[in-house]
Amino acid sequence: MHPFPINRRELLAAGGAAALAGGPAFAAESPGRIDRSREGMVVSVSAAASEVGRRLLAEGGNAVDAAVGVAFALAVVHPPAGNIGGGGFMMIHSPCCSPPVCIDYRERAPLKATRDMFADGGDLHGHAMVGTPGTVAGLALAHERLGKLPWKRLVEPAVHLAADGFPLEESLAESLNEVLRDSPDHRELQRVLGQSRERPWQAGDRLVQADLAESLAQIGARGADAFYKGEVAKKLVAEMQAGGGLISAEDLQGYRALLRRPIHASYRGFDLFGPPPPSSGGIVLKLALNILGALPTDRHERFAPQTLHLIVEVMRRAFCERARSLGDADFVDIPPRLTDKQYAVKLAKGIDLQRATPSASLAPEIPLAGEGDNTTHFSVIDKDGLAVSNTYTLEQSYGSRIVVGGAGFLLNNEMGDFNWRAGRTDRNGRIGTPANLIAPG
Incomplete structure (x- = not known):
């Protein structure tokens, strides 16, 4: 919203x-x-x-x-x-x-x-x-x-x-x-x-x-x-x-x-709000948009394979951070890096614009699960x-x-x-x- x-x-x-x-x-x-x-x-x-x-x-x-x-x-x-x-x-x-x-x-x-x-x-x-x-x-x-x-x-x-x-x-x-x-x-x-x-x-x-x-x-x-x-x-x-x-x-x-208080994210002139911890939704959304903002998303059409590739790679990294670090803020500290744009830029630099990253390689210690x-x-x-x-x-x-x-x-x-x-x-x-x-x- x-x-x-x-x-x-x-x-x-x-x-x-x-x-x-x-x-x-x-x-x-x-x-x-x-x-x-x-x-x-x-x-x-x-x-x-x-x-x-x-x-x-x-x-x-x-x-x-x-x-x-x-x-x-x-x-x-x-x-x-x-x-x-x-x-x-x-x-x-x-x-x-x-x-x-x-x-x-x-x-x-x-x-x-x-x-x-x-x-x-x-x-x-x-x-x-x-x-x-x-x-x-x-x-x-x-x-x-x-x-x-x-x-x-x-x-x-x-x-x-x-x-x-x-x-x-x-x-x-x-x-x-x-x-x-x-x-x-x-x-x-x-x-x-x-x-x-x-x-x-x-x-x-x-x-x-x-x-x-x-x-x-x-x-x-x-x-x-x-x-x-x-x-x-x-x-x-x-x-x-x-x-x-x-x-x-x-x-x-x-x-x-x-x-x-909701998590607030901005992207291309829009303000977006999502639920804060213990929900992962708001932070994962903000992290994903921050990573996406550091990538060349304007080069291709909205549903072009290259655009979808970038979105998938962004979500891989955002959900990896979710599994590693998120919990209930009433009981644990949420790492500030998750909402830091500089950290998002660092994650974006690890994305290959031409090749998919195996999800397991991002965090080998975390077994993958289905939706x-x-x-x-x-x-x-x-x-x-x-x-x-x-x-x-x-x-x-x-x-x-x-x-x-x-x-x-x-x-x-x-x-x-x-x-x-x-x-x-x-x-x-x-x-x-x-x-x-x-x-x-």
């Missing part, structure tokens, strides 16, 4: 499931398709969730209202990553004078967590992998600061989607069948998402989630307190105690979403130029695969994102460094 006034005459989105203010939601699956609106836009992975945002805009809500509604809706219609049992980051850009802000609502390591608790390995889908969820607190903070519509109204669409059910698209039906097949021992997951079916899910089948509907209704009525102090909290703690998890009532009651589909992002902008960019996750797809008994929602397995021992790799293949070791709270 940038701090300049948004052109209110025309808003554009490419791909995703778009909902244009003044029109219905639809899937825009072609990567080359561009859609336009003058009144506002919502783009998410789900047409149903985008439609929730569009309707909230049509009722007089702003982009923050719509974003909160979309987030709760995705917890129902996109269980691989949409959630109330995970965490994320929200960037908010105001159309007038105030600078962009970032809401950090990532999961926290429970107070009982220890640095070496997974030194000898751990069950990636076990209760001990669950971090204290932050999603509900983050959405509540966004609404408290900038929302217009009543909180309950923002949660109601998700309640109805869960209680009445929604028709499955083919991709979600296949995803559900896969996770059910791979998780025979997760009984609550089988009950809630499998529903004792005699045949696999198919496109058009209706998924009803009564327990989740009740949890969302309580959150709608009581706000974040329902999740962190009320009946939902009690069920979550009971689930942890039954399965050997670490989250306590104290962890839930002590959780706070945080306002952070997953474990997170979801959505964007909202309203007619006044208020814009929201939100990324949230359960960590892996379907998180820990643990569904809170009687509450109907999936829990994250974010503890697996920490390094388990310095010198060893985490489950994502990152080498264990002090910057990414477990620290409670």
Whole structure:
């Protein structure tokens, strides 16, 4: 997002499931398709969730209202990553004078967590992998600061989607069948998402989630307190105690979403803002743009092979630095070199304009890992130029695969994102460094 006034005459989105203010939601699956609106836009992975945002805009809500509604809706219609049992980051850009802000609502390591608790390995889908969820607190903070519509109204669409059910698209039906097949021992997951079916899910089948509907209704009525102090909290703690998890009532009651100052980068006259640590997004973006700015990018067309080669080489180096050095700034120092243009120039000098660099050669000690589909992002902008960019996750797809008994929602397995021992790799293949070791709270 940038701090300049948004052109209110025309808003554009490419791909995703778009909902244009003044029109219905639809899937825009072609990567080359561009859609336009003058009144506002919502783009998410789900047409149903985008439609929730569009309707909230049509009722007089702003982009923050719509974003909160979309987030709760995705917890129902996109269980691989949409959630109330995970965490994320929200960037908010105001159309007038105030600078962009970032809401950090990532999961926290429970107070009982220890640095070496997974030194000898751990069950990636076990209760001990669950971090204290932050999603509900983050959405509540966004609404408290900038929302217009009543909180309950923002949660109601998700309640109805869960209680009445929604028709499955083919991709979600296949995803559900896969996770059910791979998780025979997760009984609550089988009950809630499998529903004792005699045949696999198919496109058009209706998924009803009564327990989740009740949890969302309580959150709608009581706000974040329902999740962190009320009946939902009690069920979550009971689930942890039954399965050997670490989250306590104290962890839930002590959780706070945080306002952070975004990372600011400039490139060719544009100002860009991204979330700061513990997110890697803002720093990696700034480092990549600084490296790119030191390279001859004007010699070729935008999508010419030579241009794409430079971008790939830049990202190799930026993500290498990410794996080496980034962690939670509340616990470790972030190396200043990562945002220093002179260091970016040094990295740029190592790029061969004609030949690709093997990624493994940049940091042989860091095993390479593939990219997953474990997170979801959505964007909202309203007619006044208020814009929201939100990324949230359960960590892996379907998180820990643990569904809170009687509450109907999936829990994250974010503890697996920490390094388990310095010198060893985490489950994502990152080498264990002090910057990414477990620290409670």
